[in-house]
Amino acid sequence: xxxxxxxxxxxxxxxxxxxxxxxxxxxxxxxxVIGIRRGWAGLLKYNIDDPSEADECIIPLxxxxxxxxxxxxxxxxxTSRTNPGKVKWSEVPDFLKEPDNPPKEGHPPYxxxxxxxxxxxxxxxxxxxxIGGDDTLSYGVRLHKEGFPVVAIxxxxxxxxxxxxxxxxxxxxxxxxxxxxTALRTPAGSHERIAIVELFGRNSGETxxxxxxLAGVDRAIISEVAFDPEKxxxxxxxxxxxxxxxxxxxxxSEGAQMVGGKxxxxxQEDAYGHKKLGGIGEITGEAIEKITGSHIIYQPLAYLMRSxxxxxxxxxxxxxxxxxxxxxxxxxxxxxxxxxxxxxxxxVPIMTMTQGKKHVDxxxxxxVDQYRPKIYRMLGKPMFLY
Amino acid sequence: MRRIGVFTSGGDSPGMNxxxxxxxxxxxxxxxxxxxxxxxxxxxxxxxVTQLEARSVSNILQRGGTILKTARSDEFMAKEGRAKxxxxxxxxxxxxxxxxxxxxxxxxxxxxNEEHGTPIVGIPGTIxxxxxxxxxxxGYDTAVNTAMExxDKIRDTAGSHERLFYVEVxxxxxxxxALDVGLTSGAEYIAIPETxxxxxxxxxxxxxxxxxxxxxIIVVAEGDEQGGAFTLAKKVKDASGYEYRVCVxxxxxxxGSPTSRDRLLASKLGYTAVTTLLSGASNLMVGEVNGxxxxxxxxxxxxHRKIIDPGLIEIASILSL
Numbered sequence: 001x002x003x004x005x006x007x008x009x010x011x012x013x014x015x016x017x018x019x020x021x022x023x024x025x026x027x028x029x030x031x032x033v034i035g036i037r038r039g040w041a042g043l044l045k046y047n048i049d050d051p052s053e054a055d056e057c058i059i060p061l062x063x064x065x066x067x068x069x070x071x072x073x074x075x076x077x078x079t080s081r082t083n084p085g086k087v088k089w090s091e092v093p094d095f096l097k098e099p100d101n102p103p104k105e106g107h108p109p110y111x112x113x114x115x116x117x118x119x120x121x122x123x124x125x126x127x128x129x130x131i132g133g134d135d136t137l138s139y140g141v142r143l144h145k146e147g148f149p150v151v152a153i154x155x156x157x158x159x160x161x162x163x164x165x166x167x168x169x170x171x172x173x174x175x176x177x178x179x180x181x182t183a184l185r186t187p188a189g190s191h192e193r194i195a196i197v198e199l200f201g202r203n204s205g206e207t208x209x210x211x212x213x214l215a216g217v218d219r220a221i222i223s224e225v226a227f228d229p230e231k232x233x234x235x236x237x238x239x240x241x242x243x244x245x246x247x248x249x250x251x252x253s254e255g256a257q258m259v260g261g262k263x264x265x266x267x268q269e270d271a272y273g274h275k276k277l278g279g280i281g282e283i284t285g286e287a288i289e290k291i292t293g294s295h296i297i298y299q300p301l302a303y304l305m306r307s308x309x310x311x312x313x314x315x316x317x318x319x320x321x322x323x324x325x326x327x328x329x330x331x332x333x334x335x336x337x338x339x340x341x342x343x344x345x346x347x348v349p350i351m352t353m354t355q356g357k358k359h360v361d362x363x364x365x366x367x368v369d370q371y372r373p374k375i376y377r378m379l380g381k382p383m384f385l386y
Numbered sequence: 387m388r389r390i391g392v393f394t395s396g397g398d399s400p401g402m403n404x405x406x407x408x409x410x411x412x413x414x415x416x417x418x419x420x421x422x423x424x425x426x427x428x429x430x431x432x433x434x435v436t437q438l439e440a441r442s443v444s445n446i447l448q449r450g451g452t453i454l455k456t457a458r459s460d461e462f463m464a465k466e467g468r469a470k471x472x473x474x475x476x477x478x479x480x481x482x483x484x485x486x487x488x489x490x491x492x493x494x495x496x497x498x499n500e501e502h503g504t505p506i507v508g509i510p511g512t513i514x515x516x517x518x519x520x521x522x523x524x525g526y527d528t529a530v531n532t533a534m535e536x537x538d539k540i541r542d543t544a545g546s547h548e549r550l551f552y553v554e555v556x557x558x559x560x561x562x563x564a565l566d567v568g569l570t571s572g573a574e575y576i577a578i579p580e581t582x583x584x585x586x587x588x589x590x591x592x593x594x595x596x597x598x599x600x601x602x603i604i605v606v607a608e609g610d611e612q613g614g615a616f617t618l619a620k621k622v623k624d625a626s627g628y629e630y631r632v633c634v635x636x637x638x639x640x641x642g643s644p645t646s647r648d649r650l651l652a653s654k655l656g657y658t659a660v661t662t663l664l665s666g667a668s669n670l671m672v673g674e675v676n677g678x679x680x681x682x683x684x685x686x687x688x689x690h691r692k693i694i695d696p697g698l699i700e701i702a703s704i705l706s707l
Contacts, residue, residue, distance in 0.1 A: 011546035038548075074542030078600070183532075183641030186451030190398035192425075195637075246455075303551075303633045308539025 001031040003329050004125035005061070007075040008039030008082075008136030012157050012169025013310035014318035015075040018131055020066040021322030029330045033061040034123060039132070040139055041082035044112055046119045047095045058123065070315075073308040081135065084112045085142050117146060127329045129153060131168075134161050134353055137337070144350050149334035151325045152350050155318075157306045160204035160359070163352035164339035165386035168321065170206070171313035173199075173305040177211040180301055181249065188297055189245040194236050194288055196250055198281030198300040203255040205360045207305070210385070211251050213373040218248045221284070223255035224360050225368050229284060232371060233291040240294070252281050254300075313384075320345055343382035387505075387664055389419040391435065391480040394452040395426030395487040395494070398640055399513045399525025401648035402452040402486055407443040408656025409484050409509075414440050416664055421480055425455045426487070427462035427494055433474040447649060450528075450642050456487075462494055465501065472502035481505070482663045484656075488512035488523075489688035496669060496684050505668035507659045508684050509652075513640060515562040518690040519682030520673025524655065527647040529556065529639040530566045536635055537571035537603060544601035544631075550592065554615035554634040557607040561694055563639070564607035569702040574602040576702055577610040577618060580694045585612070589626040654679060 003026050007015050023033045036042035036058055046057040059065070059077070069076045082091070087110045089103035096115060097103060103110065120128070127149040130140040133156035144150045154161040155168035181197055188195040197217075201207035205222025212220030218239035221227050232250075239248040257280070285298040310318065317340065324338045324345055336347035360366060365385065367374035375385065392409045394402050406422070413420035422442075424434040446453055461467035475483075482505040485495045495506040510517045513529035533555050544551045553573075557563045561578020568576035574595055577583040588604075595602050606615040613621075619630045644652070651674060658672045658679050670681040 007546075011543050013542075015546075072542055073539060074546035076546075078548055079546050180638050180641075183450070183638050185641070186400070186449065187398055187637045187640040190394075190402075190451040190456050192455060192457070297637050299636050299638065300634065301638075303540055303543055303631065304536055304635075304638070307536075307541075307543040309542075 001330060002124050002126050003031055003033045003326070004036055004120065004123065004128045005033060005077070006036035006039055006042060006128070006130050007077050007079045008130060008132040009079060009156065010133070010306065011074045011079055012155050012306050013073045013172040013308060014168040014314035015131060015155065016072060017070040017310065017315050018153065018155075018168060018318035018322045019061070019075070019077060020070045021319045022129060022326050023061045023066045024063060025323055025326040026330065027063060029326070031330055034125060035059045035061045035077050038078045039080040039082055039136060040084050040116075041080040043116050043119050044082055044084045044087065045093050047093070048119060048122050050095065071309070073310065083135070083139050084116045085139055087112055113142065113146060116143070117148065120148065127151065127334060129325050129329060131155050133158070133167070137161065137353055141350055141354055144335055150350060151328050151334060152337045153321045153325050154337060154339065157207065158201045158204045159206045160202065160357075161337075161353060162356045162358045163337050163348040164341065165382070166317060166340040166384065168314055168318045169306060171317075172311045173207055174210050174214060175311045176305045176308070177207065177251070177301055178215040180299075180304060181211070181215040181217060181251070184297065184299060185247070185249065188247040188249055191295065191297070192246040193295045193297050194240060194248045194250070194292070195297040195299065196252060196281050196285045196288070198252050198254055198298070200302060200305050201253045201255060204358065205253045205256070208251045208253040209360050209365060209373055213375060217251055219250040219371045220373060221250065221252040221256045221371060222360055222366060223253040223257070224362050225366065226257050226259045227371060228259045229287040230291055232284070233288045235371060236288060237292050237294065252284055254280060256280050387418055387481045389421060389479045390482040390484065390660070390663060391421045391423045391475065392454070392484040393423035393426055393430065393486065394454045394456045394511065395485065395491040396456060396458070397488070397512060398451050398456050399511050399523070400450040400528035400640065400642060400644035401524040401652040402511045403446040403449050404644060404649045404652035405486050405509050405511060405524055405656040406452065406454060407447055408653045409660055410438045410443045411440055412657045412660040416660060418664065421478065422454050425457040426459060426491070427471060428457040428459035429455070430471040430474060431459065431461055431467055433478065435478050435480070448643050450640070450644060468498050468501055472498065472504060475504060483507075484509060484659045484663060486511040488514065489517060492671065492684045492687055499669055505663060506684070507663045507668065508671040508687070509655045509659050510671060510673055510687070513563065514557055514560055516560040516692055517671070517673070517687045518692045519671050519675070519680070519687045521675050522651060524648055524652045525640070525644070526562065528642065528645045529563055530570070531645055532639050532642055533563065533567040533635050534571045536638070537567065537573070537605070540633055541571070541601070541603060544603055548600045550602045550604070550628055550630045552604045552606055552615040552619045552630055552632045554606045554608055554632070556635070556639050558609040560609070560692070561607040564605050565694060565698060565702060568605035569698065569705070571603070571605070572706065573605040574599070574706050575604045577604065577606040577612065578694070579607060579609045579611055581699060583610055583612045583618065585621050585625050588622055592622070592626065592628055
């Protein structure tokens with residue numbers, strides 16, 4: 001039995017402990033493990049006819065070369081956003097180019113799934129464990145549909161993979177955000193300002209909501225609920241007045257939008273059709289400054305949220321997901337997404353991911369009038385509220 | 387002197403509270419009353435003064451920011467504003483001042499002293515470390531450590547994505563923070579206002595790194611002559627095509643609990659500021675040079691430019707090979 005493992009999309013804390021645990025568990029169960037480097041790009045760029053570059057694409061994993069990886073953040077396999085089902089003309093590897101029909105600008109993305117299946121067969125991989133968010137795992141779904149055995153592990157600091165309540169990286173993102181918000185309180189208080197903290201999270205407001213709940217900030221704007229900047233400014237001025245240190249602090253999702261406005265997007269789309277988000281916090285800050293006349297501090301936390309080593313909860317989930325996924329893989333039980341639901345480790349069919357979008361349960365957790373978390377019905381909720 | 391005032395002005399820095407505590411308790415020990423003036427010169431003009439007791443400054447040693455608040459005051463820049471401030475001080479019976487801040491704070495202090503005779507001693511409190519007359523300013527060590535820890539984490543992400551990261555640190559006029567942070571976090575390049583940041587040089591440097599380094603981190607002082615991190619990153623991309631990510635550390639560098647070094651410096655300087663003021667001296671800044679407490683005329687602290695150590699720039703460049 002040979003397991004292939006890869007990490008794709010943005011890195012999150014917890015990936016290295018997850019990789020290490022898969023390797024240790026698989027070896028104990030008599031399987032061997034091949035690490036695929038740089039996400040799906042490692043398979044796309046693997047040239048069966050020319051093994052000279054193979055080291056760039058794969059690395060056989062064992063206990064010796066994964067022993068210490070769990071002590072640092074990021075992913076030692078590296079990562080990419082490549083989707084072999086949708087490869088841009090400019091990113092087609094040379095050896096896959098057809099001499100009489102070279103890739104052209106403007107041509108729809110190329111699908112190299114037949115090549116990927118050939119590489120998997122060549123490497124003798126029996127089952128794949130991709131670790132990723134919905135983009136990376138959507139190609140896992142594709143391979144599953146092609147009949148290839150896949151067990152998927154969800155990770156993303158946005159916590160927005162549909163089918164699981166929890167994705168590796170979310171807890172550390174919130175831990176980190178809470179830490180920096182506490183640090184920002186002293187400059188905000190010393191200068192008596194309104195501080196706007198912009199958080200990564202794409203189109204899910206969970207990072208903003210849960211950080212606000214835990215850090216006790218005055219207001220939280222989430223992607224799911226459009227906000228009125230004037231109303232928000234009024235709340236913040238009131239919050240500032242009532243604060244003995246005369247400041248106010250709020251969180252805002254990078255994907256937030258103003259009432260009647262449009263989501264702020266710029267930059268090129270990645271291979272999954274997502275535009276890079278950003279800028280709403282700065283625009284909101286300018287609006288608040290204009291409306292209230294109060295000076296503001298605008299602080300995007302960005303990469304600070306997902307860099308560095310995992311907190312205890314992300315280690316717990318990363319290692320436990322690894323155990324569960326390896327268990328299934330070794331048993332030959334495929335086609336699953338490992339998941340947490342209502343506080344329990346479980347699995348859902350891998351297709352589940354494609355059947356919906358995960359968002360904040362606004363009715364249950366958010367006060368749309370007051371722009372802040374509203375969590376009253378605690379009885380029966382799982383530890384992490386989801 | 388029976389009553390002295392203490393205030394913080396300009397940008398806040400971690401350790402200011404430790405300095406306030408030292409001023410208040412030393413003053414009380416020396417038998418004078420100590421008043422806290424809120425919101426710097428703006429509060430001085432408005433007479434925002436409260437008497438501080440030994441217990442008023444309990445439990446603030448470990449906190450960032452400043453309990454006295456800080457503000458910038460346009461009114462104090464004018465003669466009339468300073469006259470108002472002097473009148474308020476007289477009314478409140480404040481006979482001497484301890485000013486905690488940077489060069490802007492000290493320029494205001496000297497003007498007030500020259501026009502109204504108020505004795506003033508300054509304590510260097512700024513994260514930028516750009517004051518002549520002291521090797522380190524209060525808050526600098528904390529800011530450098532905060533930024534260094536952030537970059538240690540960012541390196542994991544840069545490595546995973548094999549990317550070029552530009553990290554912007556504070557320092558509008560000077561590269562002290564950027565140089566120390568860059569050196570201690572192993573940055574591949576450090577862009578500071580004191581040295582020429584050459585796009586072509588950077589381009590060829592990065593080209594070399596791409597052969598055998600999986601990621602690169604460039605630390606940029608916000609006041610670098612090429613612009614901040616976003617501008618520099620764009621210029622390098624236009625010249626080389628290298629994709630990048632930017633992280634602006636911003637105000638998180640000012641936040642948080644002061645390091646032991648900053649608390650120690652703040653305590654020593656706070657103590658010395660009060661004993662200096664009570665000895666009848668004025669228009670001096672207390673600082674630490676080569677491990678010794680020294681006094682420097684306030685005017686010199688901004689008239690002389692503190693020079694960044696060229697040897698350190700050289701070391702940083704060699705060690706990032």
